Amino acid sequence: MRRRQLFLGLTIAFSALVSSVCCHNVTSGETRTEVNGSAFKFGSFRKQFHRLYEIGSEESDRRHRYFQDATKRHAYLNSFSAAPQSARYGINQFSDLSQEEFRDLYLQAQTSRAPCFSGPKTVGLPAKFDWRQKAVVAPVQNQQACGSCWAFSVVGAMQSVHAIEGSKLEQLSVQQVLDCSYKNKGCSGGSPLWALDWLKQTGVKLVPQSEYPYKAKTGICHFFSQSHGGVAVTNFTAHDFSGQEEAMMGQLVERGPLTAIVDAVSWQDYLGGIIQHHCSSQWSNHAILVVGYDTTGDIPYWIVQNSWGTTWGNEGYVYIKIGGNVCGIADSVAAVFL
Structure with a gap:
């Protein structure tokens, strides 16, 4: 139980840090562009990984939110990767899962x-x-x-x-x-x-x-x-x-x-x-x-x-x-x- 609480606490802190890094001083126009771009990427993701949930459904909306969270996470993770051989993070088959779902x-x-x-x-x-x-x-x-x-x-x-x-x-x-x-x-x-x-x-x-x-x-x-x-x-x-x-x-x-x-x-x-x-x-x-x-x-x-x-x-x-x-x-x- 203690380990689970620690994990959730770290996840919340990590998400907050990502939000502050990625969303600082973003204008409303930039926000619309980001959301539209995310929707386009999400459509490509669904096609590439054969996701069958219906657009506009509750599940689709939830998966899209997880997908948006993932793209913010990728930006944060990649900010540490300066050397040519460093790890790269981005969209893959797990990008529409929450971190808790992935773990479970x-x-x-x-x-x-x-x-x-x-x-x-x-x-x-x-x-x-x-x-x-x-x-x-x-x-x-x-x-x-x-x-x-x-x-x-x-x-x-x-x-x-x-x-x-x-x-x-x-x-x-x-x-x-x-x-x-x-x-x-x-x-x-x-x-x-x-x-x-x-x-x-x-x-x-x-x-x-x-x-x-x-x-x-x-x-x-x-x-x-x-x-x-x-x-x-x-x-x-x-x-x-x-x-x-x-x-x-x-x-x-x-x-x-x-x-x-x-x-x-x-x-x-x-x-x-x-x-x-x-x-x-x-x-x-x-x-x-x-x-x-x-x-x-x-x-x-x-x-x-x-x-x-x-x-x-x-x-x-x-x-x-x-x-x-x-x-x-x-x-x-x-x-x-x-």
Whole structure:
């Protein structure tokens, strides 16, 4: 409850700040131009993202207000992005959702505390590393209106490690984890670490996605016999790498893509570039898959696969600055063993 009050308080303060930044000294003529321009953009948005609500309806009016709020937010967020590689914020498939709706639909990962990493650092790390270039990362998926990011991140790590070990890259069933991981809440949220612990303790084998397809809603668990083929987790590690992101880079290279939990509130408006601001740590709410890094440019960054489809971000990916635990990306990081 306290966290919800804090979130709402920050949202109200943020909205007030955006209004003061964007609307100071605006004349009535400028206001009409802005409203008309917004209406035009909203019409283009509805067409691009196939929104079916009827113009003039109560829902349409409400969505238009959220859309206008989003455009003001974009101006504020982009005011921090001076460098060429900085993150860009603008209109995407989430622009007609309120911030609270977005959070309730997509930011449902539960935070699980992990011990601080105390192992040795890997020496001789390459300046750039990307598991996608080794053809062991499956295509970007779309969780749709279901809080299943926690399941997508776990399954993404499992299918990559399976391929790294020599098997054919194959999409495994996210729906199986969603339906059967009794420690979690299906589309209402969950923790990657709880899911991994469930997989380890039960020895459940994940079957291919083709055998147990994704439905974007929680269903009844479909059990398979132990003789049925599939991929099982034998163990996993979970650590807090805050202040030790170089060690996290070593884990990525040695273990494969990593599951992580981040603060993704500002990702509602993300279009591309490297996120360096607008994220907190210790307030994680969304699970993702870290597949690589690049330290060759002016701004070193993590390469992160998301589960919101390829129309979001950098074709479904987001880049996050390495160092400073941006978005809390190093707070709770897991590596999978099969």
